[in-house]
Amino acid sequence: MKQIVAIYPGSFDPVTNGHLDLIHRGCKLFDRLIVAIARNPEKDDSLFSLEERLEMLKAMTADLENVTVDAFDGLLMTYCIRKNANAVLRGIRAVSDYEFELQMALMNRKIEPRVETVFMMPAEKYSYLSSRIVREIAAFGGPLAGLVPELVEEHLRRKVAGKRAAMLEIPTK
Numbered sequence: 001m002k003q004i005v006a007i008y009p010g011s012f013d014p015v016t017n018g019h020l021d022l023i024h025r026g027c028k029l030f031d032r033l034i035v036a037i038a039r040n041p042e043k044d045d046s047l048f049s050l051e052e053r054l055e056m057l058k059a060m061t062a063d064l065e066n067v068t069v070d071a072f073d074g075l076l077m078t079y080c081i082r083k084n085a086n087a088v089l090r091g092i093r094a095v096s097d098y099e100f101e102l103q104m105a106l107m108n109r110k111i112e113p114r115v116e117t118v119f120m121m122p123a124e125k126y127s128y129l130s131s132r133i134v135r136e137i138a139a140f141g142g143p144l145a146g147l148v149p150e151l152v153e154e155h156l157r158r159k160v161a162g163k164r165a166a167m168l169e170i171p172t173k
């Protein structure tokens with residue numbers, strides 16, 4: 001029988017409970033799920049390094065047998081073919097996600113018609129959650145419980161403290 005190998009691509013800067021919700025749903029549907037962090041050297045303003053993001057995702061998915069974590073450069077479709085993947089998993093939280101996701105899915109289909117994009121909805125309680133908003137809350141010392149796993153919360157607190165310390169060291173005129 002044909003095996004369905006899906007790639008769940010994203011920036012994961014950092015991984016949130018919404019991403020993990022989708023990973024748990026996806027790994028029940030697909031034979032294998034590869035969570036793939038996109039490396040974008042041109043626009044690298046990420047809070048966490050690729051290594052830190054890999055470490056957090058690996059720790060959070062260690063108990064899921066058919067889930068692996070990886071990183072990729074370049075086009076997602078090239079990576080899918082290299083990995084013999086036949087599906088891409090993307091999450092849709094609200095109607096506002098739809099336009100961008102539709103554009104990406106159709107463009108990916110044009111590049112590589114053998115790969116299907118599958119959309120899944122995370123639990124409603126995560127419908128307003130994003131990595132961007134989590135980074136912002138962390139930057140202002142706000143509450144992160146329920147938004148990210150404890151391990152990610154610790155990483156965020158440490159990162160924000162490190163940034164603050166670095167800023168205080170910059171001499172002012």
Ligand code: PNS
Nearest residue numbers: 009010011012038074075076104107108
């Ligand atoms: O978590 P994000 O930022 O929404 O993920 C976007 C991502 C990484 C899935 C998308 O930018 C991507 O696929 N990048 C790889 C480059 C590529 O294939 N671009 C063409 C997409 S149509």
